[in-house]
Amino acid sequence: MRWPIRNQILIPFALIQVVAMVILTSLSAWISLQSVEKQVSSRLTHVTQIVEQAWYPLTSQVLTQLKSLTEAELLVIDSSGAVLESTMANSPGQISLDAQTPISTIEGLPLIEIAGDRYFLGRAMRSQKNSVREVLILYPENQWAMARQRAVLLPVACGSLILLLMLLTSLWIARRFSRRVLAVQQHVNRISSGQFQPVPDSTINDELRDLSHDVNQMAAALEESIRQIRENERMATLHQLAGGLAHNLRNALTGARMAVQLHQRSCDSDDQESIQVALTQLRRTEEQIRSLLRLSHGKLTPARPAPLNQVLEEVTALIEPLCRHHQVTFEFEQQNCEYEVSDGEGIAAALLNLLTNAIEATGSQGVVQFQAGRNNGCCCILVRDNGSGIAPESLPHLFTPFVTTKIEGVGIGLPVAKQTIEELGGTLTMNRVANWTEFQVRIPIAESGNKPSQQVLLQEQGSR
Structure with missing residues (x-):
């Protein structure tokens, strides 16, 4: 009953x-x-x-x-x-x-x-x-x-009147408490149906207000848990997709690299720069695909330290032909980058992704700036372009996997770049300053084994 x-x-x-x-x-x-x-x-x-x-x-x-x-x-x-x-x-x-x-x-x-x-x-x-x-x-x-x-x-008469008033007051108090409890119950029912919007706290500071506040906190925690579950599901899908694609792409890239090497041996031209760039890109792509295959089997690729200036030169060598092809002005500047970073391959992949996005965003006759240096014990790298920028509605999902505005995009470039940099203890941030779109990378530098050098500030041209 x-x-x-x-x-x-x-x-x-x-x-x-x-x-x-x-x-x-x-x-x-x-x-x-x-x-x-x-x-x-x-x-x-x-x-x-x-x-x-x-x-x-x-x-x-x-x-x-x-x-x-x-x-x-x-x-x-x-x-x-x-x-x-x-x-x-x-x-x-x-x-x-x-x-x-x-x-x-x-x-x-x-x-x-x-x-x-x-x-x-x-x-x-x-x-x-x-x-x-x-x-x-x-x-x-x-x-x-x-x-x-x-x-x-x-x-x-007085007793009856007082009794009536007391009964009406008790009924009002009981109904009032009942409505507040019912409101909490309805909120819990909405949470069970997937609606996590919080309800305003009561103006009366009592136990029911504490209960409502706790239910709001529970709803926020559940919403965050569901978001994490969906994120993990997307990452699991990414692992499966990466495993299937990597297996097929590795064979195709190996064949392409061997064909280019055979052509290089049989070619009498002294200008081997384009072929060398193609071979470097093919080798890098093969290595990334091997990493994806190991990741799909639950094995992580060990990070390999590399000198930062060498990483920057390799990235620049791969980007400059792409800029010439798209008729984009490429400006590169580095200062005091003679020190090692703990994951050269990961940083190179992240920078290539940022620079490629900048080239695609700025279009023909645009300008892409690539700057690197040291600031307060951190490696600071800045990628800037004068393109049209990112749509405001896309900013909240900028680093969300599988969310993209490109017709042929997948939506994993920026999330993977951000994850790689954060695994090194760094940050990747985006800012729009004076018609320039800026992506800034900051990674702490391990001072052991590095030569002392003076602090060099990045030329941010108005960026924060």
């Missing part, structure tokens, strides 16, 4: 409030009744004392005035019970009190019935001219009952 939290809060509080208010109202009503009965008894006793002590004769006019003051009927009888004076409209001529048995009493005063009406009886004796007169003070029972009703009505 479902037991909603609203009922768990409301019903116990409502029962406690009802019981408490019934007890308090009953006690207040009982006290009021006791007070009314004491007032009636006190009034009759007071009138009795006044009558007994009065020295003036009790004429009809005096009795009428006493009635207006006490709200009681007054009768004067003699020793035989004959009524001498009376304030009653239908006064009996004879009253025999000894023959009547009291119906009940209030504070010691009997309740008797006279001429069909019931009265509380008070008696006062007066001696007058050698005769004894008795004054009967009759207080109507209906007036006493009305006084009791008035006395009970106020506590009951």
Whole structure:
């Protein structure tokens, strides 16, 4: 059986409030009744004392005035019970009190019935001219009952009103808590369906606000976990794709390299630069494909240190023919690069990717700048082009695998370059400054084994 939290809060509080208010109202009503009965008894006793002590004769006019003051009927009888004076409209001529048995009493005063009406009886004796007169003070029972009703009505009305307000307040509080708990439940249901948008925290600083805040944190953690899982799935797909493509490309590249080598041996031309560049590119591509094959089998290619100036010269030798082919002006500058980097092959591949992207972005008659140097103990390399730049909507996914705006692109060049540089403890950042697109590489330099050299700042031309 479902037991909603609203009922768990409301019903116990409502029962406690009802019981408490019934007890308090009953006690207040009982006290009021006791007070009314004491007032009636006190009034009759007071009138009795006044009558007994009065020295003036009790004429009809005096009795009428006493009635207006006490709200009681007054009768004067003699020793035989004959009524001498009376304030009653239908006064009996004879009253025999000894023959009547009291119906009940209030504070010691009997309740008797006279001429069909019931009265509380008070008696006062007066001696007058050698005769004894008795004054009967009759207080109507209906007036006493009305006084009791008035006395009970106020506590009951106040108690009922307070109880109603307390129940409504409890209901409002219970519904309010129930709505807040329901909001957290709905948020959890949205998270289970894949919607991780956070909900605003409550303005009330309590445990439910803490719970909502924790659910928001859980949603953010789940969203990040799912993103990591998808990233790992893309990388797993990349490994599988790399393994299949690398196997076929390696055989094709080996055949192409052998054909170029045979042509080089049979060619009598003294200008072997183009052929040598082709052979270098083929050998580098073969080595990268071997690395992909080892990676697809779960084996990492060990990093091989290399002098940075040698890496830069090899990269420049491969890029310059490409720039001439695309009619792009290539500007290269290096200063104080006579030191080793821990992964020459990885840095070369990353720089080739950045420079190739710059050449494609700038187009014919464009300019690509390639600068390298040292700054604050770091190897600083800058690749700049004056192309149209990267679309703003593509910036958040710039280094995301398999996300590309090129028709024939795969979307793994920049992510792989960034991963390679970060594995060396460096950073790869992108910036747009004065119509120039800049990619900056910073890699810490291991000082052991390197000759001291002065610090050279990059010519960033306005870049940060």
